[in-house]
Amino acid sequence: MKKNTALALISIFLFISCKGSSMEPVSSTEILLGTSCFITIYGMEKPSNADAALSAAFNSIDEMEHRLSMNISDSEISVINREGHGTLSPDSLDVLSRALGIANESAGRFDPTIGTLVSLWGIGSNGQHIPEDYEIESAVATVDYSALDLEGNTATLNKEGAQIDLGAIAKGHAADLAKRELLDAGVTSAIINLGGNVQLLGGKPDGSAWRIGIQDPRDSRGQYIAVLETEDTAVVTSGIYERYFEVDGVHYHHILDPDTGYPVWNGVESLTIVTSDSITADGLSTALFAMGREAALEYAAAHDNVDVIIVDDQSNVYLSEGIRDSFRMTDPDFHLIEE
Ligand code: FAD
Numbered sequence: 262m263k264k265n266t267a268l269a270l271i272s273i274f275l276f277i278s279c280k281g282s283s284m285e286p287v288s289s290t291e292i293l294l295g296t297s298c299f300i301t302i303y304g305m306e307k308p309s310n311a312d313a314a315l316s317a318a319f320n321s322i323d324e325m326e327h328r329l330s331m332n333i334s335d336s337e338i339s340v341i342n343r344e345g346h347g348t349l350s351p352d353s354l355d356v357l358s359r360a361l362g363i364a365n366e367s368a369g370r371f372d373p374t375i376g377t378l379v380s381l382w383g384i385g386s387n388g389q390h391i392p393e394d395y396e397i398e399s400a401v402a403t404v405d406y407s408a409l410d411l412e413g414n415t416a417t418l419n420k421e422g423a424q425i426d427l428g429a430i431a432k433g434h435a436a437d438l439a440k441r442e443l444l445d446a447g448v449t450s451a452i453i454n455l456g457g458n459v460q461l462l463g464g465k466p467d468g469s470a471w472r473i474g475i476q477d478p479r480d481s482r483g484q485y486i487a488v489l490e491t492e493d494t495a496v497v498t499s500g501i502y503e504r505y506f507e508v509d510g511v512h513y514h515h516i517l518d519p520d521t522g523y524p525v526w527n528g529v530e531s532l533t534i535v536t537s538d539s540i541t542a543d544g545l546s547t548a549l550f551a552m553g554r555e556a557a558l559e560y561a562a563a564h565d566n567v568d569v570i571i572v573d574d575q576s577n578v579y580l581s582e583g584i585r586d587s588f589r590m591t592d593p594d595f596h597l598i599e600e
């Protein structure tokens with residue numbers, strides 16, 4: 262697949278004022294993981310190390326991409342997809358284990374072996390199209406996370422045609438790796454934004470929380486509908502507006518139902534996860550989107566450290582308990598539903 266820089270949509274907006282900062286913010290942007298990746302450091306023990314810290318953070322993302330990309334022919338994942346089995350480095354093994362854990366928790370609504378179906382639709386690439394029914398049927402038959410076997414440092418795909426695709430989770434892991442590099446370099450305040458996949462390090466330099474805008478899912482021009490105050494969290498959104506095409510008024514977006522083989526059409530237009538680490542936030546954003554509103558809210562209610570913001574096709578907004586006090590609607594066209 263071609264790197265699609267036009268997809269550098271940032272679904273989350275940050276309102277930043279840096280009163281109290283003892284250093285000028287230092288930023289860098291790179292195109293990695295098929296999207297624009299921004300990192301800004303607002304505070305660190307030795308500000309003269311900021312450039313080195315940014316380089317280390319971007320290197321960790323680049324290194325991970327080379328191991329886990331389905332689009333790089335000699336990545337660990339491409340070898341497994343081509344040969345049916347392959348060796349994983351310890352970090353890659355962790356990501357695949359985590360993906361299988363979320364597949365289990367979501368009863369397969371999230372499935373990391375969905376690669377053949379994702380490639381068939383090609384949503385977000387130049388070849389995006391509506392496949393024939395028989396093609397969808399045969400691609401669906403290849404999706405089965407229970408056929409991905411991890412033993413020692415070896416992964417085996419025990420199903421003909423199954424292909425691993427970590428597009429729903431690995432960007433989150435990249436943000437966690439970048440955060441670790443920044444912490445190791447003494448950074449105390451930073452924002453890592455990988456194509457809208459946001460990881461906050463600490464709070465603002467003045468000690469207050471960051472303010473994050475939640476995007477209007479029907480408006481990719483950057484309108485936000487609500488603001489969340491939070492710090493030291495991952496805030497990750499899965500939405501219908503990130504990668505999609507339309508035919509005869511039907512909106513075909515990139516989160517696919519592993520059972521029907523079509524995009525998930527369940528009334529959810531965007532689902533944002535707020536939690537401590539990005540790999541969890543990214544994996545769950547896709548999983549809970551596919552599970553639907555009620556199951557997503559139940560999941561968040563049962564997990565203390567996971568919060569969710571859901572926007573549906575009726576302009577209704579649903580929130581989990583943990584973030585009610587730090588969330589404020591700003592667009593009168595959307596309605597907060599208190600349950
Ligand atoms: P998310 O909701 O987090 O994920 C949706 C994506 O997950 C889909 O695009 C699909 O890939 C997959 N998916 C769909 N349905 C399901 C499901 N039910 N269960 C599990 N997974 C599902 N983009 C490019 O254009 N070119 C590249 O070269 C490229 N390289 C990448 C390399 C890596 C290592 C990673 C992690 C990403 C890369 N990407 C690339 C971007 C990737 O396609 C994005 O992750 C994608 O845009 C989805 O991210 P998201 O956060 O918007 O959506």
Ligand code: MG
Pocket residue numbers: 428429430499542543544545546547548
């Ligand atoms: Mg995701």
